[in-house]
Amino acid sequence: MSSITPIGIVRTPFKEKFGIPKQPHLANEVQATIEIATAICAPESFEQLEGFNFIWLLGCFHLAESKSTKVRPPKLGGNEKVGVFATRSPFRPNPLSLSLVKLISIHHDEASKKMILTISGIDLVNETPVFDIKPYIPSHDTPWEPVKTGWVEDSSDKTYEVIWSDEAKSKVKELEVTTDQQKMINSILKIDPRPAYHNSHKSYFIVLDQFDIEFTVQNHQVIILNIKNSTR
Amino acid sequence: MSSITPIGIVRTPFKEKFGIPKQPHLANEVQATIEIATAICAPESFEQLEGFNFIWLLGCFHLAESKSTKVRPPKLGGNEKVGVFATRSPFRPNPLSLSLVKLISIHHDEASKKMILTISGIDLVNETPVFDIKPYIPSHDTPWEPVKTGWVEDSSDKTYEVIWSDEAKSKVKELEVTTDQQKMINSILKIDPRPAYHNSHKSYFIVLDQFDIEFTVQNHQVIILNIKNSTR
Numbered sequence: 001m002s003s004i005t006p007i008g009i010v011r012t013p014f015k016e017k018f019g020i021p022k023q024p025h026l027a028n029e030v031q032a033t034i035e036i037a038t039a040i041c042a043p044e045s046f047e048q049l050e051g052f053n054f055i056w057l058l059g060c061f062h063l064a065e066s067k068s069t070k071v072r073p074p075k076l077g078g079n080e081k082v083g084v085f086a087t088r089s090p091f092r093p094n095p096l097s098l099s100l101v102k103l104i105s106i107h108h109d110e111a112s113k114k115m116i117l118t119i120s121g122i123d124l125v126n127e128t129p130v131f132d133i134k135p136y137i138p139s140h141d142t143p144w145e146p147v148k149t150g151w152v153e154d155s156s157d158k159t160y161e162v163i164w165s166d167e168a169k170s171k172v173k174e175l176e177v178t179t180d181q182q183k184m185i186n187s188i189l190k191i192d193p194r195p196a197y198h199n200s201h202k203s204y205f206i207v208l209d210q211f212d213i214e215f216t217v218q219n220h221q222v223i224i225l226n227i228k229n230s231t232r
Numbered sequence: 233m234s235s236i237t238p239i240g241i242v243r244t245p246f247k248e249k250f251g252i253p254k255q256p257h258l259a260n261e262v263q264a265t266i267e268i269a270t271a272i273c274a275p276e277s278f279e280q281l282e283g284f285n286f287i288w289l290l291g292c293f294h295l296a297e298s299k300s301t302k303v304r305p306p307k308l309g310g311n312e313k314v315g316v317f318a319t320r321s322p323f324r325p326n327p328l329s330l331s332l333v334k335l336i337s338i339h340h341d342e343a344s345k346k347m348i349l350t351i352s353g354i355d356l357v358n359e360t361p362v363f364d365i366k367p368y369i370p371s372h373d374t375p376w377e378p379v380k381t382g383w384v385e386d387s388s389d390k391t392y393e394v395i396w397s398d399e400a401k402s403k404v405k406e407l408e409v410t411t412d413q414q415k416m417i418n419s420i421l422k423i424d425p426r427p428a429y430h431n432s433h434k435s436y437f438i439v440l441d442q443f444d445i446e447f448t449v450q451n452h453q454v455i456i457l458n459i460k461n462s463t464r
Contacts, residue, residue: 004236004326028376041325045301047315051382054375058290058328069277083279085365088372093273094236096290096364098330100373121376132328133317136375137384140320141332143286143368144260144353150283152369 006129008036008115010059013184014125015232017063019193019206021123022074028102029187034117034130043108046115050106054136057119059097060129061090075152082151099123100136159190160222168224175229181209189215189222207232238361240268240346242291245416246357247464249295251425251438253355254306260334261419266349266362275340278347282338286368289351291329292361293322307384314383331355332368391422392454400456407461413441421447421454439464 012032014020021027034057049055070081071089084092104118117133162185164172172182185208194204194217203216207230214226244264246252253259266289281287302313303321316324336350349365394417396404404414417440426436426449435448439462446458 004328007325041317042301045315045325046317047302047313048383049315049318051380052318053377053380056330058326058330069274070279081279083277083281085273085278086281086284086367088366088369092364093239093277094290094363096236096328098288098290098366100375102375102377131326132324134320134330135318135382135384136379137320137381138379141373143332143334145285145334147368147370148283148285149369150367151280152367 004131005040006060006131007040008034008130010034010057010122010124010126010128010130012122012124012126012128013209014122015207015209015230017125018204019188019208020125021188021191021193027123027187027191028121030122030184031104031118031120032101032122032124034115034119034133035112036115036117036130038108038113038115041115043115046106046117049103049133049135052135053103054100055103055117055119056132056134056136056141057097057099057101057124057130058132058134059099059124060131061092061095061097062127062129063125064090064092064095066091067093073151086150096131097124097128158220160192160217160220162186162189162222162224164224165226168227171227175211175227177211177227181211184208185211185213185224185227189213189224192217192222236363237272238292238363239272240266240362242266242289242354242356242358242360242362244354244356244358244360245441246354247439247441247462249357251420251440252357253420253423253425259355259419259423260353262354262416263336263350263352264333264354264356266347266351266365267344268347268349268362270340270345270347273347275347278338278349281335281365281367284367285335286332287335287349287351288364288366288368288373289329289331289333289356289362290364290366291331291356292363293324293327293329294359294361295357296322296324296327298323299325305383318382328363329356329360390452392424392449392452394418394421394454394456396456397458400459403459407443407459409443409459413443416440417443417445417456417459421445421456424449424454 101119101121206213212228212230333351333353444460444462447456
């Protein structure tokens, strides 16, 4: 049996598990990088990968510790259980993640001796270890009959309008939050990152890049209450 | 870091690497089973998986030993090299396979205390270790922009007419080759399993289930010359 060893790491704005999109394509403005040490994988291993625009990222759910036979998917409101193999839950017998991401660019960083792959559409926490990268090839990766998705209601989830409060707007100037960072925050909050079983009007905190963001949800609007430099 | 341990094994008709389809969907009549010991994964781990008809099978390329930075894909005639991450080659830094397969049925075998998943569209050698099973969910697994596939010419490959010689036909009766086995043999041979860089008219041998099959390719027809009980 060959052994499995991480070849690199994913750098994402998601510093904590809370807020990571369950539907990566809905937050596809969020960019991330895959960093691979060239001591492990020579730059020529990546030759002609730049001709593909979608790749599979196989990683390790390194923060998932509990291993149950059944899990409570957010899609079912957090109360019903289904078998772990009928889900994409991180809490599974082997902590292998599988993510379809968009490949934006590849370059070799001379200083760090790393291959840097810029990607978007990411659904992984920062510092996720990477095991493998494979190109998306339609003849391998497309079902050849109409798809059935069982308990998953697979319509695209509705998105919310995101409103920045006056307090938050003033902090944007003070903290010099860039336009790209504002877009990224909007794209995460518009898909309502709250756990499905919470539905109150209280405020929530999400850590994105270096910011702690406080928000609440009212009448199908996400309202950003405050934004601060994160201490986490 | 969590460890990765096989949870089961795939039983396929492909006893050897030669002849395994590179385009699984073209040989989707070929059935296989995934056997998972219930001591490792309780039957309830599979609850509601039967509602899905396509699953990802993450396995281990256990026969792949050499690890090159570049490989020679059959699609390029076997002479040109591309980086291993731009391919689905089994010879990669971590021997992780990723296969989309059709899920036909699931049952718990009381005698062997195993979960048996019957699948089709398989591209793995017999006894491939299994690490994980995940449902195919379009919102996770469908590119959100038109796909680019670089060096891969991703049109479906042409298929060949399969002819059984008189010698082979008489062996079918003698060896009691079932109709399903004949269909399976046809579906593998019609996609011409020869390596791309061979194109002579000599005969080739392929092991499928318990049979050794001798064939040749002439004028876009695959001719089955003989079929014997395999000693392998």
